Structures are given as C-alpha cells and as structure tokens.
Amino acid sequence: xxxxxxSKNFEIPHAETLAVALQNGRxxxxxxxxxxTPQELIDIIKASGLRGKGGGGAPAGAKWQLVSDFEGKKxxxxxxxxxxxxxFKDRQILAKDPHxxxxxxxxxxxxxxxxxxxxxxxGEYEEFSNILQVAIDEAYExxxxxxxxxxxxxxxxxxxxxxxxCGEKSALLESLEGNRGHPRLKPKxxxxxxxxxxxxLVNNVETIASVPFIVENGAEAYTxxxxxxxxxxxxxxxxxxxxxxxxxxxxxxxxxxxxxxELGGGVKGGKKLKAVIPGGASTPxxxxxxxxxxxxxxxxxxxxxxxxxxxxMIVLDEDASMVKALKNLLRFYHHESCGxxxxxxxxxxxxxxxxxxxxxxxxxxxxxxxxKSVSKSMNGKTICVFAPAASGVIEGFLKHFESEFLECIQ
Amino acid sequence: MKIIVDNTPIECKEGELLINVxxxxxxxxxxxxxxxxxxxxxxxxxxxxxxxxxxxxxVACDTFVCENLEVFTKTKSINEVKRSILELELLNHPVDCxxxxxxxxxxxxxxxxxxxxxxxxxxxxxxxxxxxIDLGSNVMLDQERCVLCTRCVRFTTNITKTNELxxxxxxxxxxxxxxxxxxxxxxxxxxxxxxxxxGALTSKDFRFAQRVWFLDSVKSVCHGCSRGCxxxxxxxxxKYSDEKVYRFRSRRNxxxxxxxxxxxxxLSYRELNEKFNSTSWGMESFKELLRAEKKVAxxxxxxxxxxxxxxxxxxxxxxxxxxxxxxxxxxxGDDWLKTNDTSANFTGVKELNISTCQDKFNSFLESSELxxxxxHNLLKVKELENKKVISFTTSKIEIKCEAVFxxxxxxxxxxxxxxxxxxxxxxxxxxYRCEAPRLIELLEELQ
Numbered sequence: 001x002x003x004x005x006x007s008k009n010f011e012i013p014h015a016e017t018l019a020v021a022l023q024n025g026r027x028x029x030x031x032x033x034x035x036x037t038p039q040e041l042i043d044i045i046k047a048s049g050l051r052g053k054g055g056g057g058a059p060a061g062a063k064w065q066l067v068s069d070f071e072g073k074k075x076x077x078x079x080x081x082x083x084x085x086x087x088f089k090d091r092q093i094l095a096k097d098p099h100x101x102x103x104x105x106x107x108x109x110x111x112x113x114x115x116x117x118x119x120x121x122x123g124e125y126e127e128f129s130n131i132l133q134v135a136i137d138e139a140y141e142x143x144x145x146x147x148x149x150x151x152x153x154x155x156x157x158x159x160x161x162x163x164x165x166c167g168e169k170s171a172l173l174e175s176l177e178g179n180r181g182h183p184r185l186k187p188k189x190x191x192x193x194x195x196x197x198x199x200x201l202v203n204n205v206e207t208i209a210s211v212p213f214i215v216e217n218g219a220e221a222y223t224x225x226x227x228x229x230x231x232x233x234x235x236x237x238x239x240x241x242x243x244x245x246x247x248x249x250x251x252x253x254x255x256x257x258x259x260x261x262e263l264g265g266g267v268k269g270g271k272k273l274k275a276v277i278p279g280g281a282s283t284p285x286x287x288x289x290x291x292x293x294x295x296x297x298x299x300x301x302x303x304x305x306x307x308x309x310x311x312x313m314i315v316l317d318e319d320a321s322m323v324k325a326l327k328n329l330l331r332f333y334h335h336e337s338c339g340x341x342x343x344x345x346x347x348x349x350x351x352x353x354x355x356x357x358x359x360x361x362x363x364x365x366x367x368x369x370x371x372k373s374v375s376k377s378m379n380g381k382t383i384c385v386f387a388p389a390a391s392g393v394i395e396g397f398l399k400h401f402e403s404e405f406l407e408c409i410q
Numbered sequence: 411m412k413i414i415v416d417n418t419p420i421e422c423k424e425g426e427l428l429i430n431v432x433x434x435x436x437x438x439x440x441x442x443x444x445x446x447x448x449x450x451x452x453x454x455x456x457x458x459x460x461x462x463x464x465x466x467x468x469v470a471c472d473t474f475v476c477e478n479l480e481v482f483t484k485t486k487s488i489n490e491v492k493r494s495i496l497e498l499e500l501l502n503h504p505v506d507c508x509x510x511x512x513x514x515x516x517x518x519x520x521x522x523x524x525x526x527x528x529x530x531x532x533x534x535x536x537x538x539x540x541x542x543i544d545l546g547s548n549v550m551l552d553q554e555r556c557v558l559c560t561r562c563v564r565f566t567t568n569i570t571k572t573n574e575l576x577x578x579x580x581x582x583x584x585x586x587x588x589x590x591x592x593x594x595x596x597x598x599x600x601x602x603x604x605x606x607x608x609g610a611l612t613s614k615d616f617r618f619a620q621r622v623w624f625l626d627s628v629k630s631v632c633h634g635c636s637r638g639c640x641x642x643x644x645x646x647x648x649k650y651s652d653e654k655v656y657r658f659r660s661r662r663n664x665x666x667x668x669x670x671x672x673x674x675x676x677l678s679y680r681e682l683n684e685k686f687n688s689t690s691w692g693m694e695s696f697k698e699l700l701r702a703e704k705k706v707a708x709x710x711x712x713x714x715x716x717x718x719x720x721x722x723x724x725x726x727x728x729x730x731x732x733x734x735x736x737x738x739x740x741x742x743g744d745d746w747l748k749t750n751d752t753s754a755n756f757t758g759v760k761e762l763n764i765s766t767c768q769d770k771f772n773s774f775l776e777s778s779e780l781x782x783x784x785x786h787n788l789l790k791v792k793e794l795e796n797k798k799v800i801s802f803t804t805s806k807i808e809i810k811c812e813a814v815f816x817x818x819x820x821x822x823x824x825x826x827x828x829x830x831x832x833x834x835x836x837x838x839x840x841x842y843r844c845e846a847p848r849l850i851e852l853l854e855e856l857q
C-alpha cells in the first residue's frame with residue numbers, strides 16, 4: 001500500500017549525510033534540471049498536477065508561475081513550521097533526508113529565477129534544524145549550493161519562536177521580516193507573497209521535496225499515482241489510538257479505513273473505531289461510519305464535509321470522550337490565536353472557557369448555544385483561516401457527537 | 411465613477427478604499443481600527459458590509475471600489491454580523507462606563523446603542539488584564555477596556571516612528587504595553603488618547619475632570635505656533651463655576667494637521683483659563699496718557715487679522731508708531747507640525763504691512779515716552795525705564811504699567827489667522843461672554 005516517492009531513502013541509515021545521499025540518487029535530478037528552461041520546468045510542474053502539501057492543496061505550478069512572472073529579485077521560502085496537531089511529516093524529511101529538500105530547493109529556485117532562499121523551521125524543531133544545517137553546510141562544501149554552484153542558490157535557516165500561526169504563509173513572512181507573526185490582509189486578485197517587498201514563493205517542505213522526482217521522471221510518472229484531481233502521493237501521518245502510529249507515504253485516493261488497518265495496524269487493542277480527525281487538528285472530525293467510506297484525497301473528503309488538510313490522521317477509539325477531545329483542541333486554538341482579529345481573539349478563548357463547564361458537567365443549554373453561535377461568529381470574518389478552522393472543528397464535533405455534549409448538561 | 415450604497419448612488423474615484431468613500435459621504439459605518447490618517451489594518455472586523463455578488467460579508471477597509479459596486483450596510487443580516495462582532499469586542503470589557511472618561515464619546519457605547527442592545531451571554535469569568543497603567547506623557551492605559559485596534563501602536567510606529575508602544579502576549583492575553591523603563595515619550599504622545607476609540611487610553615490631564623456630555627465645543631485654531639492646527643475647544647460653564655476650557659481636541663484638516671496635535675499645543679488650553687486683574691481706568695485719564703508726544707506700540711503676532719486691523723486704525727488715529735515682532739524659537743520646531751515661529755499669525759502681520767523691523771522698533775522705543783503693548787510677550791516681562799506703559803493683555807503682566815486692560819483671548823473673540831503656509835483660517839468664540847472685553851469692541855470705545 002505504501003508508495004515511496006518522497007520517503008524513498010527514509011529507511012537507509014545515515015541518508016542525511018551527503019555521501020550516503022549521493023549514493024542513493026540525491027542530486028541526480030540536477031543533471032536533467034539544466035536541460036530545461038525555467039519555464040519548461042514550471043510547465044512540467046503544472047502538468048504533474050503537484051498540489052501544495054501544507055494543508056491547502058493549491059496547485060503548485062500556478063503559484064510558481066505567479067512568482068516567475070516577476071522580474072528582479074525573488075525569494076523562495078520553505079515552510080517548515082509544521083505545528084498542526086497530528087502532523088509530523090515534514091520533520092521526517094528534515095531528519096531523514098534533508099538533501100532531498102535541498103535538491104528540491106535548487107530545482108525550485110532555478111524554475112522561479114531565485115538565488116536566495118530561506119527555510120523557516122518551527123522553533124521546537126531544534127534537532128531537525130541542526131540536521132538540516134549540517135546537510136546545508138555539506139552541500140556548500142561540495143559546491144552544490146553557493147556562488148560556485150552550477151546554479152547559485154543560498155539557503156538560510158530561520159527558526160521560529162514557537163507560534164502556530166507562523167505556519168500561515170503571510171504570518172511566516174512577517175515573522176521572517178522580524179515583525180510580529182500576524183497574517184496579512186489577503187490580496188483580492190492572485191498575486192505572490194512578498195518578502196521585504198520582493199515576490200516570494202512560499203511552499204511546504206514536502207511540496208519542495210516532491211519536485212526532484214518530477215524533474216527526474218517527468219510529469220507522467222507523477223500523475224500515474226493518485227487520483228485525477230489529486231495526483232501523486234502524500235506523507236500521511238497517523239496517530240492516536242492505533243497500533244502503529246507513524247508516517248507512511250501513500251497515493252492519494254486510498255481508502256482511509258484501509259490505511260488505518262494496513263499501515264496504522266488497526267485501532268489499538270482491537271477496540272472499535274469511534275472517529276477520525278482526518279488531516280491535522282483543523283479539519284472537521286469524521287465519525288466511524290464516514291471513515292469506512294472515506295478516501296484520502298482532497299475532493300472526496302470535501303464531499304463528506306471534512307478536508308484532507310495535512311493528511312495527519314488522529315484516530316479515536318470507542319472509549320474516547322468527545323467532550324475532552326474537543327476541549328484539547330480548543331485549548332490549542334485558544335493558546336495559539338495570534339490575537340490580531342477580534343472574532344478569533346475573543347471567540348477562541350470564549351469557547352475554550354465554555355467547554356470547561358462541559359468537562360465539569362456544570363454546563364447549561366445556554367452554553368451549548370454559545371458554542372454554536374460563537375463558532376458561527378468566528379467563521380468567515382477573519383483575516384486568515386485560523387478562526388474558521390476552529391469553527392469547523394466545533395461544528396464537526398457538535399454535528400456528529402452532540403449527544404455527548406448534552407450528557408454534560410446539568 | 412459611481413457605486414451604489416444602500417440603493418443610493420455615490421460618486422467616487424476608482425480604486426478608493428470603500429470605507430473612506432462611505433465615511434466621506436456620511437454613511438455610518440462602524441469601525442475601530444481604521445482611521446483616515448492612519449490607514450487600514452483590518453483587525454477589528456467591525457466595518458463589515460454586504461457586497462452584491464459576494465458570498466461572505468466583506469470588511470470595507472479592505473475593499474477597493476470599482477464601477478457599479480453594490481454595497482449594503484444596513485440589512486438585517488449585516489446588522490446581525492456586526493452585532494456578533496461587537497459582542498466579541500465587548501466580551502471581556504469591564505463595562506465600567508460610569509467611571510470611564512470615554513463614556514459619552516465611546517465607540518463601543520455608540521455601536522451598542524446602534525445595533526447591539528443584546529443581553530450578555532457570558533457564563534464564564536472575564537479575562538483580567540492591567541488597570542491604570544501610567545504609560546508616560548500624561549497617558550494612562552486600561553488594558554481591559556482595550557479593543558486592540560492598534561491605532562496607538564501604529565501611530566507610534568508609523569507616524570512618530572518612536573516605537574514606544576507595542577502589543578505583547580497572544581490571543582486573548584494580547585495587550586498594549588510599553589517596554590520596561592521605556593515610557594511613552596515623544597512630543598506628540600497624547601494623540602494616542604484621542605486616537606483611542608474606547609476608554610483604554612485616557613489623558614491624565616483630563617481624567618475625571620469633566621463628563622464629556624457636559625462639554626460644549628467650538629471650532630478653533632491652535633495659537634501655539636504658526637502651523638495653525640485645527641482644534642475643537644471643549645469648555646463649559648456651570649451654575650457654580652465660571653467658564654472653563656477643559657481640553658483641546660484635534661479637528662481633522664487633511665491639509666494641515668490631519669487629525670493630530672502636538673502635546674504643547676494640546677495643553678496650551680491651560681493659558682485660556684488663567685485669571686488676572688486689570689486696572690480700571692477712566693476714559694479721560696487714558697486719553698491724557700495718549701497725549702504724549704512720542705508713542706510706540708507693539709502688537710502681538712498672534713492677534714487675528716481683524717484685531718490687527720483694529721489696532722492699526724487705533725494707532726493711526728492716535729499717531730502711534732506700530733510694530734510687531736515675531737516669536738522665534740529655534741528649539742521649538744520639528745519636521746512635522748511644530749514650527750520655529752511660535753506666533754499664530756505672523757503671516758497676517760506681514761500681509762497688513764505692519765512694520766516688523768527690530769532695529770527701527772528699538773530706536774523708536776528709546777525715544778518714546780509712552781509704550782502701548784498689545785499683548786506682545788516681550789513687553790510683559792521686560793521692565794522699561796522712564797517710560798509709561800499701557801498694556802492690553804490676555805495674560806498676567808509681570809512689569810509695572812500705567813494701565814492694564816484685560817482683553818478676551820482667542821477662545822472668546824472670533825477671527826481669522828493665516829498660517830505659515832499662507833492658509834487663511836477662521837476660528838470662533840465660545841458661547842459664553844468673557845468678563846474681559848473683546849479688543850475690537852474695547853478699541854472702538856476708546857477711540
């Protein structure tokens with residue numbers, strides 16, 4: 001069931017060192033890379049249907065084109081601020097195959113015409129950041145990076161300071177510029193992000209890590225995997241009440257339940273499945289009966305009222321308390337709201353505090369109404385999608401498990 | 411180009427910010443973070459409008475107008491959206507209006523009355539934050555009343571570029587603060603009080619002094635320097651106290667001071683409340699004095715054009731040499747509002763061809779027996795030997811004079827002044843009559 005494109009070298013010992021990486025095919029795509037013009041490369045990425053793997057799933061090629069169309073100085077920023085609860089895929093790449101990321105960054109920089117790039121690494125990922133730094137140093141030494149390289153690319157690691165919202169691309173750039181990590185107002189028409197006023201491409205680690213395979217094997221090899229609309233593979237992560245939690249790469253479109261059974265080893269202790277949060281904390285929860293029919297791709301999860309997100313599944317067994325599960329998530333949203341827009345700043349704290357009453361079993365019907373009305377107030381009125389995500393989470397829990405909340409009412 | 415707002419066409423320019431168009435055309439649109447002179451930030455989410463063809467409500471401060479844009483600001487659904495956001499703005503607010511200085515001019519109060527009017531749903535404890543924090547420069551902060559619109563932060567970041575204020579904390583513990591031992595300290599600091607749409611930032615100078623609904627207001631122009639910043643004079647008179655000016659507030663003038671004032675000018679209202687005595691003089695003895703052979707007069711460059719004209723005629727009638735000297739202070743000005751000329755109408759003095767030659771004045775002064783001082787600061791402190799002095803003044807005189815005529819200050823006598831850039835501006839008198847007579851009327855009497 002596993003299809004290893006990005007995770008090909010994960011099992012190989014010491015694949016993070018340049019010597020081992022070179023033996024295992026890293027930087028092989030660079031030979032082919034320079035036979036293409038940058039525009040040809042973008043066209044290949046477009047043809048491959050590669051989608052952003054940080055959660056949004058927007059077509060990568062179109063985003064590249066937007067940046068590439070600008071003249072002058074351009075930047076590539078790799079988003080390694082992986083902080084979504086239940087998501088731990090990017091760290092695998094950073095830790096086990098950092099040269100794949102560097103290779104992908106060289107390809108991407110060449111395509112968009114950039115020579116300067118940054119990797120924004122989550123603050124807590126000190127260990128992985130260090131591994132990546134060693135790999136970058138090795139690459140500089142071998143002239144794979146730097147001004148003496150065939151195509152000069154500079155890579156600088158920037159470590160975040162521990163804010164979830166800095167994974168949102170415009171907040172990330174604000175943080176990178178040295179400001180508070182607050183999301184920016186969204187442009188009305190498609191345009192790239194801007195770092196110090198220069199056009200900038202912001203892509204997730206895994207997206208960039210998928211590029212070398214496409215460069216080497218062509219778009220068809222990539223579209224051969226996955227579904228029509230979601231081609232390729234994703235590093236799905238699985239955690240919670242399963243026998244074998246971990247990161248396993250699979251093609252888009254595989255059955256969620258099959259994945260849990262085969263790769264996750266089934267629900268822990270042979271218990272019954274209650275629900276799955278399909279793609280990191282910010283996606284609406286799916287009860288068991290929907291999990292059985294769910295397929296792991298963007299479109300099919302959307303049709304059943306959830307989203308693929310980052311592909312980090314959190315499995316909950318029959319004994320899990322949905323009230324406590326929601327409390328856990330809302331505490332996270334309360335803690336991580338950046339505080340910029342009112343609905344999010346006040347809303348996330350209100351619902352979190354209200355849920356305390358459900359945990360203490362002192363809630364009233366009015367409190368349930370508050371949960372519903374506040375989640376409605378938070379949706380669609382803020383600068384970024386943090387509050388709407390929190391709102392979707394609450395709605396998902398109440399839609400499928402309202403009875404458990406009613407039990408907590410005095 | 412036209413847009414349609416609530417079924418009424420409004421003329422505007424392509425690409426203008428929707429909220430600006432609405433505000434300029436008197437359409438009520440609730441907002442906290444947007445300010446016409448600070449620009450948009452988009453954090454309060456209060457200026458939601460419905461736009462035809464858009465699924466979701468949009469914020470007017472991040473919408474640019476285009477041909478035939480159809481906007482609805484008062485539909486039932488948009489009022490519901492605004493109400494829900496207002497509820498969140500007010501959620502952790504202490505609702506201490508009875509002891510809050512902003513009460514009466516607070517946007518939270520206004521909007522609550524406009525489309526709030528709900529009962530609180532809060533069933534959990536409110537978030538606690540800091541109270542009565544002295545930020546420096548006469549500014550007090552109450553973090554619990556704050557709606558985090560960041561107007562004050564953007565003012566110190568983008569306008570004064572002194573960066574004293576910032577937001578610390580995250581989510582619902584976000585709050586405005588200064589860094590330890592780095593108080594708010596710039597010559598424009600008190601603007602943040604006025605920028606604050608709620609009671610979070612209050613002025614130490616005005617705190618607990620007067621309820622704003624007891625204040626009358628009159629359009630005036632600051633006389634602190636030659637910039638001529640537009641102000642409102644807020645004043646009142648009660649049954650038991652004389653008229654008192656409580657504060658100056660800026661009055662928006664895009665050309666001159668936008669919505670800002672310097673702290674010096676803002677606090678210069680205090681001079682208007684000063685009390686001092688004048689000597690009473692019979693007309694005959696006054697005329698006797700004026701019979702002196704050689705006479706010189708010095709007129710304040712802060713007098714209005716009308717006052718200057720009256721003084722000029724008076725001097726001509728009595729054959730008095732008239733001069734005016736500027737109030738120059740090289741240390742006062744800066745590259746923004748404050749100018750080195752601390753008089754209000756020196757441009758007007760020049761326009762009326764009143765002599766401003768220092769040397770000529772000095773030689774006339776030497777040979778004169780009588781000096782008539784029309785409120786010029788120089789002759790209020792400088793003792794003149796062997797000369798008789800008649801003073802018309804708006805403030806206390808330190809030197810010995812033959813006669814002192816108290817006259818009404820600029821809060822009590824309307825007029826026109828010309829600022830350093832040649833902009834002619836009218837200012838108006840408060841509605842109460844001052845004890846001291848107005849100069850123009852007094853001079854007519856003395857003719």
